[in-house]
Amino acid sequence: MKMKELLLFLSCVLSVSADGLHSDIKIAGCSDSYGEDVYTLGGEEVAYTDFNKKEEIYPQPPFVDGMNYPGAYENAVAQQQVCRTTLQNCRKGMKDFPLEHDAPSGVMIYTRDEVEFGEENTLICYVTGFYPAPVNVSWTKNKEKVTGSSINVPYINKDGTFTQIARLQFTPQLGDVYSCKVEHLALTEPATKFYEVETSARSDPGVGPSVFCGVGLTLGLVGVAAGTFFLIKGNECS
Structure with missing residues (x-):
């Protein structure tokens, strides 16, 4: 993990499922002016702390039986204090390291x-x-x-x-x-x-089904007419 910028991120695995397919991870991070505290499950974000709104946010859609972390906001605030203390110690220990910036890839x-x-x-x-x-x-x-x-x-x-x-x-x-x-x-x-926004977008979703229904009805009528014709001809031959 990169530690050369004045930014500190700490992460830990809280639990791992028996089959090894899912992991519950918490990530806490801070800088002089920024803080982050987030929980993930199997790579998906399930909760994060909004320090501006002073509350814990659960971004799952309403139909999901989501998780809840009682006291999560208070714990996140306390974690930020620990993080910034650690950051100060890292800054002293890494003062001679050059800063590193990576542009979006x-x-x-x-x-x-x-x-x-x-x-x-x-x-x-x-x-x-x-x-x-x-x-x-x-x-x-x-x-x-x-x-x-x-x-x-x-x-x-x-x-x-x-x-x-x-x-x-x-x-x-x-x-x-x-x-x-x-x-x-x-x-x-x-x-x-x-x-x-190009012409590939469907301006009228109902046009397609209407055309197919019309074609299907036409072919059906043609089929009935052809069947009637051959039925009459068969009766004349007998």
Whole structure:
């Protein structure tokens, strides 16, 4: 794990299932101005601490029988104090190490669901491979700045870099062009990705079924007519 930046992340395996397929991991991290405390299960985020809102957040959808960690926020605040004390000790011990910054190795923009004109959807900006955390992500629509987006807490990759995912709710209309701009300490200029709403989106989901029903009905009527014709001819021959 990278420790050269003034940022400290600690992780521990809380439990491992009998078949070895799932692990329950807690990650706590801090810097002089930033703090993180997150629980994961099998690689999925199940809870994290929002120090701005002063509460524990459980991001699972409502139909999931999620976990609950009583006293999690209070424990996270206490952990931050321990983390910053440890950070100060690390800073003294590593004062001669040069700082290291890694620019994002991958930035992608895509939609959560299949695009249909006029139907609300979600644009996702996926950023990975950067160090240290976090990145800053901003959005535009037709070159105009868009607000109201969200971004998750950065989570650490196996190689010590980080991943963050930003989301923007939007209603696709033909010709609209969206962009997500990613800023990071290691980037000399922002990394920007574009998404254009193209004609491949289905403007009328009901057209396809209607056409197929019409063709099917026509073929059925032709089949009935042909059958009647051959039946009459057979009777005349007898």
